[in-house]
Amino acid sequence: MKKITVQFDTVTKKIGKKNIIDGISFTIAPGEVFGLLGPNGAGKTTALRMLTGLMKPTEGEIRICGYSIQKDFEKAIQHVGAIIENPDLYMYLTGYQNLIHFARMSGNVDKKRIENIITLVGLGEAIHDKVKTYSLGMRQRLGLAQALLHQPALLVLDEPTNGLDPAGIRELRQYLQKVAHEEGVTVFVSSHLLAEMELLCDRIAIIQKGKIVQVQKVESFVQNSTLEDRFLEVTTMNQKG
Numbered sequence: 001m002k003k004i005t006v007q008f009d010t011v012t013k014k015i016g017k018k019n020i021i022d023g024i025s026f027t028i029a030p031g032e033v034f035g036l037l038g039p040n041g042a043g044k045t046t047a048l049r050m051l052t053g054l055m056k057p058t059e060g061e062i063r064i065c066g067y068s069i070q071k072d073f074e075k076a077i078q079h080v081g082a083i084i085e086n087p088d089l090y091m092y093l094t095g096y097q098n099l100i101h102f103a104r105m106s107g108n109v110d111k112k113r114i115e116n117i118i119t120l121v122g123l124g125e126a127i128h129d130k131v132k133t134y135s136l137g138m139r140q141r142l143g144l145a146q147a148l149l150h151q152p153a154l155l156v157l158d159e160p161t162n163g164l165d166p167a168g169i170r171e172l173r174q175y176l177q178k179v180a181h182e183e184g185v186t187v188f189v190s191s192h193l194l195a196e197m198e199l200l201c202d203r204i205a206i207i208q209k210g211k212i213v214q215v216q217k218v219e220s221f222v223q224n225s226t227l228e229d230r231f232l233e234v235t236t237m238n239q240k241g
């Protein structure tokens with residue numbers, strides 16, 4: 001498994017006159033579960049969209065394994081699996097047919113891998129139903145299966161627990177921690193839920209109004225509550241506008 005480092009180097013995204021992302025810098029180590037935590041509208045999806053090449057930064061550089069996503073996109077993106085916003089699924093195909101389709105696109109995925117992934121995301125027999133009949137949580141599980149299919153070395157997941165039930169959230173958490181800590185997969189997730197991120201992540205960056213206001217290891221958070229204090233502070237400030 002390739003070991004993937006992610007670097008945001010003074011990245012800014014300007015839309016109109018507003019800095020949606022405002023000079024953010026951080027580095028994610030290989031095999032780390034890194035969380036981007038922030039209230040609604042803080043800029044999480046924008047940061048993840050830039051990382052996966054869906055949007056270009058106005059300034060600064062994002063590197064995956066040293067390759068610039070802006071200048072060397074093919075090399076930077078080759079080991080990445082991602083779900084940003086709604087997974088891109090074919091509604092009139094079954095879950096299984098969707099996976100076969102994505103497996104063909106990514107090349108080296110065999111039937112056994114598909115079966116393993118179906119077991120892992122827990123879709124069971126529903127995998128043979130049409131996606132249009134799926135609940136939000138089932139679509140999320142299928143989207144995750146799609147992102148994991150080609151065994152990416154960097155997983156980028158925007159609000160991955162959205163729509164999952166508590167058992168699904170726990171399974172996802174255990175899986176992400178296992179692939180990160182045992183196989184060295186780098187995991188980058190976003191969420192607005194502190195408690196969930198605290199259970200999942202090794203390290204958390206708090207983003208507010210496009211700026212990183214704190215980066216902290218979760219273990220040091222458990223010992224003192226500064227991260228929670230900081231998060232509540234920024235979310236309360238945000239509510240007040």
Ligand SMILES: Nc1ncnc2c1ncn2[C@@H]1O[C@H](COP(=O)(O)OP(=O)(O)OP(=O)(O)O)[C@@H](O)[C@H]1O
Nearest residue numbers: 015020038039040041042043044045046047191192
């Ligand atoms: N294409 C765009 N044009 C104008 N403003 C945008 C655009 N995309 C995002 N924004 C604004 O940028 C800010 C950050 O949006 P973003 O979706 O990145 O936040 P988020 O942290 O992912 O929020 P949420 O938790 O609600 O998904 C918001 O104020 C949003 O309205």
